[in-house]
Structures are given as structure tokens and as C-alpha cells.
Amino acid sequence: MRSRYSAFVLGKLDHVERTHAPEVRGDFNRAEAERTIGEVEWLGLEVRRAREDGDQGSVEFAIRFRRNDQDLSQYEAADFRRIDGQWYYAGGKTSASHPPVHVVKTGRNDPCHCGSGKKFKKCCGA
């Protein structure tokens, strides 16, 4: 996945195209990617979460870039699959912003989230 980001930054789109899993390779809009690499200044890749389960993997990441004098970011939860020892991009869920953050409510008698070891009601929840 990092190699795919690096390939975008370096304009090496052959690498991006050949690391698409066969079922999504035809969906890659290479023409748009070719145009994009000339217009975008890449600002960074942040991997938020990565999981691996046998030959299945998933990576949640955010990319930041600058286009038309605007700082933009894009978030994606991407699926990867290993075929003959090589990881391939197999699709994902993209959004222009971050997915909603789920707030977990701490019960009054649960351990406090500050890590003190006290009950929430005796600590930060007091």
C-alpha cells in the first residue's frame, strides 16, 4: 500500500495499475490518474490502522494533497489480497473526509478512561 502511494508520488502509474487485483483492474481510471499526478502536490500518507488475516488484509489510511491551491484530504478503508505472495489492492471505501468517530460512553462504574484505575465516577466523572 505504501508502495502504491509512493508510485503515485513518483508518477509511476504502471506500478499502481499492476497492483490492482484482477477484478478491479478494469475500474482503474488511469487517464484521470495521469492527469492528477501533474496537478497535485502530495503532502503525506497516514496509515491509521492495518490488519492482516492470512491472505486478506485491510488498511485504513488518509492521504493529504494540495490541488488548485487547496489543501485536501481523502480517507480510504482499503482491502488487499495476497496472490502468490504478492499483495494486491482489491477495492475499498473512500470518502472525502473522515468517517464518523464513534464515541464510546463510559459507564459510571467503568474504569476511568484516563487510566488511573479508579472508577469513572470517583475520578474524571466526579
Add this chain to the structure above:
Amino acid sequence: MERRFRCTACGKCCFGQIPLTLGEMLDHSGRFPLAMVWRAVPKGTRAYALTERLGTPTRIQKTRTVAVSIVPTAYLPPSMACPELTPEGQCGIHDGKPLRCRTMPFYPFRDASDQAELLRPRQGWLCDIGETAPVVYRDGTIVDSHDFDVERKALLAQSDAMRTYFDYVVRYMPWVLDNLPATIGNQEGGVVTSLSSFLTACKPVDTKAIAARQQLVMERFAAKTADIEGLEAYHRNFAGWAKEMAYLAS
């Protein structure tokens, strides 16, 4: 109730975007800069049932059900005349002009019974709706509906291709849906997606030839819109799309 209408060939409706059918989009690919224009029609409004047949029902903003129409479009700025409008104000391709131009002022994206308000000339248009103009609409029925029927039929015939494209965009460009609420009730508005995304999703057999023709058209329109105040976004699109077409043509 009878409504009268006669076109005076004032040329005022020959400016800005021209909705095309899918077949026309490909036929005219050497003529117009092409893009796909998305609009949402909310459930509960008059045009909903028809838009659902022509397009795709979906949910936006979690709770709002809308029908989405995607229209292949000659993507011209509102201030720009059709490239085929002659200096004499006539249509340069009259015999082969798009169905949308033929059917004017009727509009088959709305029910035949819902056309009355389209017969009122828009501001600045010189349509004749006086006593001597022929009756074209009577009791919610179009008197001569030939062009309307042909255009409607073409729109229905392309609905499967548009659904394929809709699914592609939802999967790979979901932010397009996020921008749809702004198009509701806004006749002029619409979310624009590129021809390259449509060609990638639907893969017409003659993609390469279409792209080669579009590359030249896009370059022409990028030049036409360069350094014109208010058209910066159009210019950027044309220039960028020209590069995309150059790749697809190669």
C-alpha cells in the same frame, strides 16, 4: 386549456449546456466537450416517479430518498453559444441536431402532463406565444409528440448503462453523492463528472476513437475559455480533460 407556441429562431436557447442522449454523445464527440451531469429529484415531487424509471433511486444524507438522473451533456458555460450556431443565428447542423434541441420547449425528463410551465418563454427569449402561434399543448397533452416520444424512448433505452455508471461512481467516487443535495430544485445546477470516468465504467468499444476526437475538442475549448473571467473552472476542466483524453486515445 390550450397553450400556443412558435419558435422564432431567436437562438436564445442555443447557449450553455445541451443534454444529449448516450448515442448522440458518441456521435457528436468531435463537436462538443462532453461531461456527465448529475441531478437529484426528491421523492414526493412530481418528477420523482419518472426520474426513478430513467435513473436510479438512492438515499442521500441518510434519510432522504431521491432519484438520480445522469445526463450526457455538451458541457458549455451558460454564456457560451453552441459551436454550431451560425453567425446568422441558425443551426449549422439542423438535420442532425440533438433530440434535446428538436423537442424544445418540451422536456421528456418530466411527465407529458407536466409541461405547461416550460411553454413560458424564459427571460430574454423571443418565443412567440401569441394568438397567431399554433396550439402545441392541449389539456395536458402534447399535440405533436413525435420528437418528445423519440427522446423519451432514447432516455429509457440508456437507463441500464446509466445505472452501471451510477454504481461505478458510488463505489469509486462517493463524494459525488454528497454534492447532490445542492442540485435539488436547481434547474441550472448539477454535479459534473468526467467522460473518462464514464468510459472507464462502461467501456464502449470505440473508446479510443471517441477519446481522440474529444482530445481535440477539449483543447479547443480550453483555448476558448482561457483568461476569461468567470470561466476559470471551465478552463481548468477542459485542460485537464484534454490530458485524460490524450491518455485514452494513446
